[in-house]
Amino acid sequence: MAKNERFEKVYSQGAMNITEIWVDRETGVNYVFHCTGNAGGLTPLLDREGKPVISPVVNR
Incomplete structure (x- = not known):
């Protein structure tokens, strides 16, 4: 991972139904991604x- 990437994935579960938590490294805000x-x-x-x-x- 490049040092200048803004978002970091901190949690992941699932293979067909994927849920992830991403953290914005500049603001600290957590985001939920589901697909x-x-x-x-x-x-x-x-x-x-x-x-x-x-x-x-x-x-x-």
Whole structure:
């Protein structure tokens, strides 16, 4: 992985129905990606209060 890539995959499950969590390295915002067959979607990961989940940003 190149050092200048903005997004990092931190979680993945499934083979036909894929669910992944990606972290934006600049903002720390977590995103959920889900795909089944030819359809997929990406949305911010929210906590139970409806606020985006934000991971600490580590300078690399």
